[in-house]
Amino acid sequence: MYLPYVMYLGFFLLAIGWVWGLGFAPQDAIQGNSYRIIFLHVPASIFAQLIYFFMAVCALMHLVWRVKLAAYLIKSAAPVGVIITFIALFSGSIWGIPTWGTWWQWDARITSTLILFIMYLGILTLHSSFSNLEKADRLMSILVVVGVVNIPIIKKSVDWWSTLHQPASITISEAPSIDSSMLYPLLVSISGMGLTLIALGILISRLYIFTREKNKKWVQNYE
Amino acid sequence: MFNLLFAEAFKLRHRLRAWLGPLLIMVLVLIAFPLSIDVSQYDLNKFYFSIIVISLLMISFLATESIFSEDYEDGSLEQIYLEEKDFYKVALTKISIYVFFIGIPMSLIGSVFSFANGVSADELPKIFVVLLFSTLILFNLFAFGSALSLNKGAMLGVLVSLPLTLPVIVLLGRAVRTIQYGEGFLEVLALLLGVGLILMAIMPLIISATLKTHLE
Amino acid sequence: MSNFAFSTLQDFFIMDGHGIYVWSVYLVSLTLIVISFQVTNRKLHQQKIKNAQK
Numbered sequence: 001m002y003l004p005y006v007m008y009l010g011f012f013l014l015a016i017g018w019v020w021g022l023g024f025a026p027q028d029a030i031q032g033n034s035y036r037i038i039f040l041h042v043p044a045s046i047f048a049q050l051i052y053f054f055m056a057v058c059a060l061m062h063l064v065w066r067v068k069l070a071a072y073l074i075k076s077a078a079p080v081g082v083i084i085t086f087i088a089l090f091s092g093s094i095w096g097i098p099t100w101g102t103w104w105q106w107d108a109r110i111t112s113t114l115i116l117f118i119m120y121l122g123i124l125t126l127h128s129s130f131s132n133l134e135k136a137d138r139l140m141s142i143l144v145v146v147g148v149v150n151i152p153i154i155k156k157s158v159d160w161w162s163t164l165h166q167p168a169s170i171t172i173s174e175a176p177s178i179d180s181s182m183l184y185p186l187l188v189s190i191s192g193m194g195l196t197l198i199a200l201g202i203l204i205s206r207l208y209i210f211t212r213e214k215n216k217k218w219v220q221n222y223e
Numbered sequence: 224m225f226n227l228l229f230a231e232a233f234k235l236r237h238r239l240r241a242w243l244g245p246l247l248i249m250v251l252v253l254i255a256f257p258l259s260i261d262v263s264q265y266d267l268n269k270f271y272f273s274i275i276v277i278s279l280l281m282i283s284f285l286a287t288e289s290i291f292s293e294d295y296e297d298g299s300l301e302q303i304y305l306e307e308k309d310f311y312k313v314a315l316t317k318i319s320i321y322v323f324f325i326g327i328p329m330s331l332i333g334s335v336f337s338f339a340n341g342v343s344a345d346e347l348p349k350i351f352v353v354l355l356f357s358t359l360i361l362f363n364l365f366a367f368g369s370a371l372s373l374n375k376g377a378m379l380g381v382l383v384s385l386p387l388t389l390p391v392i393v394l395l396g397r398a399v400r401t402i403q404y405g406e407g408f409l410e411v412l413a414l415l416l417g418v419g420l421i422l423m424a425i426m427p428l429i430i431s432a433t434l435k436t437h438l439e
Numbered sequence: 440m441s442n443f444a445f446s447t448l449q450d451f452f453i454m455d456g457h458g459i460y461v462w463s464v465y466l467v468s469l470t471l472i473v474i475s476f477q478v479t480n481r482k483l484h485q486q487k488i489k490n491a492q493k
Contacts, residue, residue, distance in 0.1 A: 007476075018465065022461070022465075034457035034460055034461060036457075036461050037460065037461055037464050037465075040464060040465055040468055041464075044468070079475075083471060083472070083475055086471070087468045087471060087472075090464065090467065090468070091464045091468060094460050094463065094464045095460065095464070097460060098457050098460055111389075115386045115389055118382075118385075118386050119386045121382075122382045122383045122386065123383075125379065125382055125383075126371065126372075126379060126382075126383055129372075129375050129379055130375070135436060135437070135439070138436045139371055139433065139436055139437075142371070142429065142432060142433055142436070143371060143383055146367065146387065146429060147386070147387065149387075150386065150387065150390070153390050196472065199476075200472070200475060200476060200479070203476065203479045203480065203483065204479050206483060207479055207482055207483045207486060210483065210486045210487065210490060211486055214486070214489070214490050
């Protein structure tokens with residue numbers, strides 16, 4: 001019921017953030033106009049990781065308290081993760097062409113995002129290869145919890161290797177390193193992207209629950 | 224505990240394919256690499272180590288591929304489940320046995336081949352130790368992968384566990400650099416050993432939970 | 440919100456030669472998101488019909 005509102009609010013914020021970022025934010029002194037990909041790339045990269053954290057929390061809930069819904073949420077969040085991680089990789093490599101002169105660099109953060117992409121696909125593959133769905137749920141949760149160790153390594157690897165990737169644009173603890181005229185549209189884009197993805201996730205989970213629980217009475221009577 | 228150790232070692236000794244196979248494949252891969260490029264044009268020792276690392280990665284997986292699935296198929300896993308309700312000890316012994324009987328020879332082969340391709344003799348023990356500690360990590364992670372996929376074949380296991388092992392490869396690359404430049408080697412070595420030991424303690428727990436899920 | 444960063448609309452699309460990168464990225468990503476919404480919606484609709492038939 002609330003789904004359309006979330007979706008349209010997400011689209012709306014995304015539109016504001018992007019129009020603001022694309023049209024009205026000032027030009028970057030070093031990178032010129034190509035930096036405007038930031039308003040897509042940074043939200044995508046943030047949510048590529050956040051979705052995995054969300055899945056890990058769900059996986060813990062599923063393993064510890066055996067919450068069935070948590071497993072459904074993992075299963076539905078993974079495709080969203082695949083899409084957004086792909087967008088993060090794609091936008092990043094296109095951004096790389098004008099600024100670094102190369103579309104791919106074996107830099108730690110890019111590589112670990114690619115690994116994240118493969119991990120999402122691996123989780124989906126694992127789940128789909130067992131016909132006993134309860135077993136598949138639990139195995140998937142175990143894999144997600146074990147895989148979450150990879151995320152701090154993504155963060156840390158930037159420090160471990162000296163790379164040409166710029167440090168993260170927004171940190172919570174320190175003052176952001178970009179100007180507020182670029183920061184505000186970025187924040188708006190991030191929240192818009194978040195709401196859009198939440199809407200997509202809810203939609204996918206609804207589809208998944210409807211497919212999986214098709215023999216339950218309440219599903220058959222729904223609408 | 225010792226009974227279990229001997230039983231597992233005995234099992235492995237009888238499965239010639241499970242321990243000799245990976246070692247022979249490792250040798251073959253390391254022979255194949257110099258054959259595939261024009262040796263006269265390239266300085267082999269510069270990047271020979273990377274081929275050793277990659278073959279270590281792949282062959283660690285091949286070696287641990289059937290670590291649990293054969294016991295699952297002949298029913299001994301189920302028997303252990305009925306008796307002990309837990310797989311921690313079994314997983315721990317299995318992995319230690321594998322590191323001992325496959326990991327050590329593999330690291331030996333790797334260091335000998337790197338010596339044969341122009342790495343100097345005093346770097347040999349360093350390479351051996353680095354490879355050995357990384358097999359400790361790799362065997363744990365891949366055992367987890369094969370526990371997850373169990374009877375669903377190798378493809379699934381490698382797909383889910385390979386992403387987890389890639390940081391180890393990064394660390395190995397760094398270890399090579401420190402061997403070449405001679406600084407900070409012990410730090411990287413300590414890091415590898417530490418990660419290996421932590422995994423050795425934790426991974427059997429996770430593997431045990433995974434196997435229980437399969438048998439429930 | 441500051442002023443429009445480009446003097447003409449054409450500048451806005453070209454972006455000093457970087458426009459092709461910027462616009463293609465936004466276009467592809469937006470299409471991907473919209474398509475995934477569409478596909479899920481359609482599948483959901485079909486599933487609802489299927490469930491109702493039972």
